[in-house]
Amino acid sequence: MKSNPGRNWSVVCFALAAVVLVPIFSVTWSLGQDSEGVWGHLAETVLGKYISNTLLLAIGVGCGTLLIGVLTAWLVTAFSFPAVGFFRWALLLPLAIPGYLMAYAMTDLLQFSGPAQTWLREATGWSRGDYWFPEVRSLQGAVFILVLCLYPYVYLAASTGFLSLSASVIEASRTLGVSSWGRFWRVVLPLARPSIFAGLALVVMETMADFGAVDYCAVDTFSTGIYRTWMGRGSLVAAAQLSTCLLGAVGLLYLLESRFRRSAKFHHATQRTQPPAPVRLEGARAWAAFIACAAPVLGGFLLPVVRFLQLTVEGGDARSRELFLELGGNSALVAGITAVVAVACGLLLAQLLRTMPTSLNRFTVRVAGLGYAIPGGVIAIGVLGPLWWIEAGVNDVANGVFSWSPGLFLSGTVFAVLFGYQVRFLAIPLNVIGAGFERIRSTVDDAARTLGASRLRLLLGVHVPLLRGSLFCAGLLVFVDVLKELPATLILRPFNFDTLAVRVYQLASDERLSEASTGALAIILVGLVPVVLLTRILRSAHTVSTVPGRDRGKS
Amino acid sequence: MTPAPAIQLENVSHSYGDVVAVDQVSLDVSLGEIHCLLGASGSGKSTLLRIIAGLERQREGVVSIDGEVVSDAAGHTEAERRSVGFVLQDYALFPHLTALENVLFGIPDRKTSEARTRAEGLLDDVGLVDRVDSMPHTLSGGEQQRVALARAMARSPRVMLLDEPFSSLDAQLRAGVRETTLRILREAGVATVMVTHDPAEALSCGDRVSILRGGKMIQTGSPEAIYHQPSGREAAETFGVINRLGGERKGDRIRTSIGEVELSTQDPDHPDTILLRPEQLILVASEEGGCRIDRIFPEGSTTLYLVQTAEDERLYVRMLSTETLPADSPVAVRLR
Numbered sequence: 001m002k003s004n005p006g007r008n009w010s011v012v013c014f015a016l017a018a019v020v021l022v023p024i025f026s027v028t029w030s031l032g033q034d035s036e037g038v039w040g041h042l043a044e045t046v047l048g049k050y051i052s053n054t055l056l057l058a059i060g061v062g063c064g065t066l067l068i069g070v071l072t073a074w075l076v077t078a079f080s081f082p083a084v085g086f087f088r089w090a091l092l093l094p095l096a097i098p099g100y101l102m103a104y105a106m107t108d109l110l111q112f113s114g115p116a117q118t119w120l121r122e123a124t125g126w127s128r129g130d131y132w133f134p135e136v137r138s139l140q141g142a143v144f145i146l147v148l149c150l151y152p153y154v155y156l157a158a159s160t161g162f163l164s165l166s167a168s169v170i171e172a173s174r175t176l177g178v179s180s181w182g183r184f185w186r187v188v189l190p191l192a193r194p195s196i197f198a199g200l201a202l203v204v205m206e207t208m209a210d211f212g213a214v215d216y217c218a219v220d221t222f223s224t225g226i227y228r229t230w231m232g233r234g235s236l237v238a239a240a241q242l243s244t245c246l247l248g249a250v251g252l253l254y255l256l257e258s259r260f261r262r263s264a265k266f267h268h269a270t271q272r273t274q275p276p277a278p279v280r281l282e283g284a285r286a287w288a289a290f291i292a293c294a295a296p297v298l299g300g301f302l303l304p305v306v307r308f309l310q311l312t313v314e315g316g317d318a319r320s321r322e323l324f325l326e327l328g329g330n331s332a333l334v335a336g337i338t339a340v341v342a343v344a345c346g347l348l349l350a351q352l353l354r355t356m357p358t359s360l361n362r363f364t365v366r367v368a369g370l371g372y373a374i375p376g377g378v379i380a381i382g383v384l385g386p387l388w389w390i391e392a393g394v395n396d397v398a399n400g401v402f403s404w405s406p407g408l409f410l411s412g413t414v415f416a417v418l419f420g421y422q423v424r425f426l427a428i429p430l431n432v433i434g435a436g437f438e439r440i441r442s443t444v445d446d447a448a449r450t451l452g453a454s455r456l457r458l459l460l461g462v463h464v465p466l467l468r469g470s471l472f473c474a475g476l477l478v479f480v481d482v483l484k485e486l487p488a489t490l491i492l493r494p495f496n497f498d499t500l501a502v503r504v505y506q507l508a509s510d511e512r513l514s515e516a517s518t519g520a521l522a523i524i525l526v527g528l529v530p531v532v533l534l535t536r537i538l539r540s541a542h543t544v545s546t547v548p549g550r551d552r553g554k555s
Numbered sequence: 556m557t558p559a560p561a562i563q564l565e566n567v568s569h570s571y572g573d574v575v576a577v578d579q580v581s582l583d584v585s586l587g588e589i590h591c592l593l594g595a596s597g598s599g600k601s602t603l604l605r606i607i608a609g610l611e612r613q614r615e616g617v618v619s620i621d622g623e624v625v626s627d628a629a630g631h632t633e634a635e636r637r638s639v640g641f642v643l644q645d646y647a648l649f650p651h652l653t654a655l656e657n658v659l660f661g662i663p664d665r666k667t668s669e670a671r672t673r674a675e676g677l678l679d680d681v682g683l684v685d686r687v688d689s690m691p692h693t694l695s696g697g698e699q700q701r702v703a704l705a706r707a708m709a710r711s712p713r714v715m716l717l718d719e720p721f722s723s724l725d726a727q728l729r730a731g732v733r734e735t736t737l738r739i740l741r742e743a744g745v746a747t748v749m750v751t752h753d754p755a756e757a758l759s760c761g762d763r764v765s766i767l768r769g770g771k772m773i774q775t776g777s778p779e780a781i782y783h784q785p786s787g788r789e790a791a792e793t794f795g796v797i798n799r800l801g802g803e804r805k806g807d808r809i810r811t812s813i814g815e816v817e818l819s820t821q822d823p824d825h826p827d828t829i830l831l832r833p834e835q836l837i838l839v840a841s842e843e844g845g846c847r848i849d850r851i852f853p854e855g856s857t858t859l860y861l862v863q864t865a866e867d868e869r870l871y872v873r874m875l876s877t878e879t880l881p882a883d884s885p886v887a888v889r890l891r
Contacts, residue, residue: 443644446610447703449609450637451635452661462651466649
């Protein structure tokens with residue numbers, strides 16, 4: 001008889017999950033360290049600016065995404081008007097464009113020499129100084145840009161919330177004589193509020209984590225501050241101390257978000273319900289709804305893509321195609337390795353939780369999923385310290401024993417980048433595979449075990465084949481997110497190791513946007529893949545709402 | 556020396572948090588015996604099966620299989636190391652494997668041709684030789700149940716556990732599948748524990764029947780004994796309504812409102828009360844008894860009558876439906 005065979009396995013899995021804790025502890029540790037005056041200098045000069053800019057940005061982006069996301073979600077769920085079926089999925093398209101690419105495109109489109117102002121001057125005959133035009137490279141500009149790329153989070157959350165409302169609730173309020181407008185405010189919105197707030201919390205988390213867009217708009221936030229303090233001043237301690245501030249804010253949002261998500265579940269605890277049938281809009285109202293949905297798709301996706309296409313066709317990357325291939329290869333390599341490792345770890349952790357749902361294992365899996373809330377820059381800074389510490393120890397020993405030192409064999413190699421990605425993206429496979437497991441009946445596990453299957457055979461012979469779709473989907477999502485990732489890559493990449501995202505960032509920083517456009521298009525194209533997956537899920541939710549009685553009967 | 560029972564539970568208790576699921580249950584099942592655990596949902600019967608299988612570890616008590624302790628306070632053999640076949644309630648066929656591959660799953664050398672022959676033989680036994688390559692979702696409920704049975708038999712277990720094996724089958728399918736299942740279990744001579752919430756099924760399938768209620772085993776015995784000599788009111792009511800008749804005791808007889816009755820089916824809780832099943836009574840159309848038919852419950856082949864006696868007692872009487880009596884008609888109640 002074996003006693004407690006699961007204990008060792010739990011410990012192994014906890015060790016896997018603990019990679020996520022490394023940067024959290026490491027940046028928090030810095031609070032007790034001396035930054036040799038850098039922190040004091042930052043506090044006197046830029047810290048106030050970081051705080052106010054980050055706050056204003058978060059509030060602005062929060063309000064903007066809330067307005068656009070909720071409005072469009074309500075329009076496409078409750079009404080029918082021209083092209084509503086197209087808008088239901090097209091409103092998600094901006095998700096494919098990371099903030100920094102949106103910033104490059106919008107700045108280019110709206111700057112003095114850009115197409116928008118040129119057209120305005122040609123049409124009116126004005127010249128410089130004759131008219132006022134909003135400045136894109138400003139706090140307002142950054143808000144505008146981030147609203148355009150992040151509103152889909154709120155849209156998605158609100159749509160799911162609205163779709164899960166039961167028609168009977170709406171109809172009950174109709175029989176009570178509440179008007180259409182009143183129904184929205186008094187019934188629909190309060191019921192969908194938890195899901196909407198969960199989406200909003202994600203938006204604010206992403207806003208605080210954004211580096212590329214605010215950097216390009218020259219808005220100093222904690223994200224850019226962390227980057228400059230490390231890259232410019234070389235003070236890891238001060239950068240880590242800044243990171244701790246940002247981490248605290250994000251941690252608060254994380255707690256809020258998980259609370260909202262829990263209550264969202266509670267609100268929709270009833271069995272699958274029939275959403276109400278959409279109301280047909282006519283005339284001016286239909287056109288108003290059409291424009292309200294068309295504008296975010298146009299600004300958030302079509303215009304930037306068309307502009308990048310135009311720039312690519314006209315100029316494109318002047319450097320040779322080999323360079324493009326090399327960078328693409330680098331990107332694909334790190335993204336591929338990260339995807340495979342993250343999916344493998346996610347699978348082990350998700351299976352652990354399924355087969356042994358003890359409180360320790362639940363805690364382990366929760367920890368492993370934390371990384372997605374931590375901004376990439378914070379992870380990068382938090383990873384460097386511990387890696388240096390390990391390297392120093394190994395070098396000391398190696399020097400003493402072999403009179404040879406391996407140098408920066410962790411922090412100076414691709415390992416650091418991969419480690420950082422792992423921390424940030426482990427949450428994706430955990431969620432996707434966890435959802436996949438929920439669709440496999442637990443009796444299948446019981447059957448396998450009574451048939452003598454070991455844990456490994458249960459995993460490889462039963463779970464993996466049944467989870468094929470989820471595993472693929474999880475890997476794909478990680479792959480794409482790694483390709484788009486910017487701040488952690490910038491900080492952790494080894495010397496002379498560039499990825500597509502880094503190259504695009506560098507070209508754009510040098511105002512060589514026409515060259516950057518090729519890489520940007522490539523990133524957007526890859527980014528479309530998960531959006532397509534997402535639209536499928538959303539579409540099936542809408543289909544259920546329009547085709548009654550599609551539930552499969554018990555066999 | 557009598558051989559050790561194939562399954563032995565000694566004072567097994569289990570709880571989920573503060574909820575007691577199984578309370579001090581002891582049970583012996585010998586080889587070749589089919590033992591039915593009868594209870595409502597939440598009575599702990601499924602938990603008991605999971606404990607025998609090793610899927611759940613009991614908080615207290617000892618579980619032995621084939622005379623060997625497989626789980627006690629000192630140690631626990633996991634499900635995958637016990638020789639126990641388990642047919643789960645939803646059958647839990649592996650959806651990505653064919654019927655044959657499902658059966659092969661548990662066979663140790665499943666790549667060999669002998670294993671294949673054996674698996675095909677098992678599917679043949681359950682009448683599915685033409686469905687070996689079918690995927691589970693293309694099989695009917697009855698076919699899935701039989702694949703699950705063949706799969707559980709594949710490792711030649713000494714112990715077989717069945718969790719509500721027929722409950723999700725249509726009534727007309729159920730008889731056939733039950734027939735096949737019982738035949739195979741008897742031929743294999745395994746010790747079987749079958750969980751059911753259907754009293755009639757427990758009585759017709761089990762060599763012995765145990766009644767579980769609130770995690771406690773309230774009675775164990777042969778189907779006849781369980782039905783006619785309930786250990787108490789709870790055990791009696793498991794099989795539907797039962798009449799309780801009080802009266803004056805006279806030695807081994809008791810004088811009740813319907814006459815003198817032998818004290819064979821005495822209520823253990825009340826020595827002066829006897830328990831009578833509705834079919835032990837009979838109705839006769841008569842003005843003399845002072846009884847009146849209050850309500851009529853048609854049951855198909857039989858009809859249940861609720862009768863109001865002159866003493867204002869309420870008695871249930873079950874009669875064949877061929878001899879119907881009109882409501883409100885005056886009757887006399889007799890012992891059959």
